[in-house]
Amino acid sequence: MDTVPNAARTAEWRVIAPMLVIVLFVMCGMGMVIPVLSLYAQSFGVGPALIGLIITVFGVARLFVNLPAGILADRYGRRALLWGGPLVLGGASIAAALAEDFAVLLVWRFVQGVGSGLYMTGAMVAIADLGDSRSRGRRMGAYQTALLTGASIGPLMGGLLAERWGYTAPFWGFAAVSGLAALFAFLALPETRRPANANAGADTRPPERGGVRDLLRQRGYAPVLLVTFGVFFTRTAAQWQLIPLVAAHRFGMAPDAIGLALTLSAGVTLVTTPLAGWLADRVPRRGLIVASAASVAVALGLIAACPTVPLFWGALALLGLALGLGGPASSAFAAGCAPDGRLGPTLGLLRTAGDVGFVAGPLVAGFAVAVSDTAFGGGEAAGLFVNAALMAIAAAAFAAGTHRLSPLPKETTA
Known part of the structure; x- marks a missing residue:
């Protein structure tokens, strides 16, 4: 059988x-x-x-x-x-x-x-x-x-x-x-877009016509774009720019210690991602995405406010876990939103949303630091709180925008 x-x-x-x-x-x-x-x-x-x-x-x-x-x-x-x-x-x-x-x-x-x-x-x-x-x-x-x-x-x-x-x-x-x-x-x-792959889930139907506006009308798609924007924003604003500054200015860490801290977070993400992919096929993907985005917000808030080095390390581990948890689910959910024959533009626009966050992250974070006071030990905290607020909004918007999907037919879990 x-x-x-x-x-x-x-x-x-x-x-x-x-x-x-x-x-x-x-x-x-x-x-x-x-x-x-x-x-x-x-x-x-x-x-x-x-x-x-x-x-x-x-x-x-x-x-x-x-x-x-x-x-x-x-x-x-x-x-x-x-x-x-x-x-x-x-x-x-x-x-x-x-x-x-x-x-x-x-x-x-x-x-x-x-x-x-x-x-x-x-x-x-x-x-x-x-x-x-x-x-x-x-x-x-x-x-x-x-x-x-x-x-x-x-x-x-x-x-x-x-x-x-x-x-x-x-x-x-x-x-x-x-x-x-x-x-x-x-x-x-080989070429994966062909009739021979139809049984493997390939998108082999003739492309439907339509632009970005038509893609954004797909239920659940715009919210997952916002989550993806927030995740890439976090990568450049928090992980690359602000967290090293917090580590140096608040805790006096040397470059090697900062590198080790960032490696810890990245390592947790790497270990979590395969498990997250397995979970994304067994539990509702919407739940994983909401939990991931909300946990990223919590982790960033902890990093912004934490007074001790152990809490800082723990918050970095939580950040790595949260980022790894939602990655496969977000990509799979977005693919499930694709109209007939438009898988390429659907995932291309998903990556575009991410790269907008990638480019905007350092600019917005730098502006937030420049105009903030020095609460919580330095202006970097303000940038992290802005990032945390963005992820919290993304989590809430995704939950609200997908709550009636039970689940999407293309997102049905095993």
Whole structure:
């Protein structure tokens, strides 16, 4: 009785497994350049304001590419994005390593963002193709676990390369792993959007016409966009910008201790994500998303107000747990909101919402710190409270916007 389902699952994982390897490679390459981005930019003689642009332009490029990439995925298939995106990343990395002035470096960082948007959107859509409503959470959990693993390994490798061969070495490393990923994708990955995959949950129907407004009319979709915006906002505003400042200014932590604290939070997220993917197929995804967003708000509030180091560490662990809990459920829920034949734009717009938060986070947090007083030991607390309020609002809005879904047919759990 189970022969066909088991055979289908085996066939799916023969596609998913190499795709996860490619995701790990691409994210490892992106992580390689993180330790040297600011230092490499500084080597061109520019000031702090311009140095920040080297990070911002990458996110801005992805912001503009995600939705068009999703449309292209539905119109022409996923496979071209899966090898073309890494190819763009690799070429732009070589050009960045050879850049002779800062303006040229910025241009190629923007192109890297384009390649990232093409690939990451294509990969998410392809994973969603292979996961039906009862298994999509596990597929998304595996995808995000590979992503987080690569992002964790990359900075260590990049730091070692830079220490031995200089600031451009991580860019050459990024080019190498991206080239390998492109070659592997071209040789090993089939097109997932085709009738042969219909039984595996692929979106094979002719695309419906309509724009962003039509997508936003899908019940539950706008609230999950707000949650995704908040999660990416938290990543850059709280984890990258404010938490290190709290650790240094309030508790006097040295850079190595700050790095260990952030690694703890990221490690908890990495460990939680596979379990969260499994849960997303067994309990209502709406509940996981609300619990995750609300817990992120609580964790950020604790970090903003905590007076002791042990409480700070505990709040960081809670933050990592909360972020890992909701990731697969949010992606699977959004995929379940897709109108017939419009899975690509649906997930492309989801990534766009995230990248808006990615870009806006440091700007809003910096403004909140600048205008705040020094309550709770420093202005950084005000920025964390603003972030916490955003996540609390997102949790409430999602709960209110989905309370009549019992559940969505495409979100039915096993």
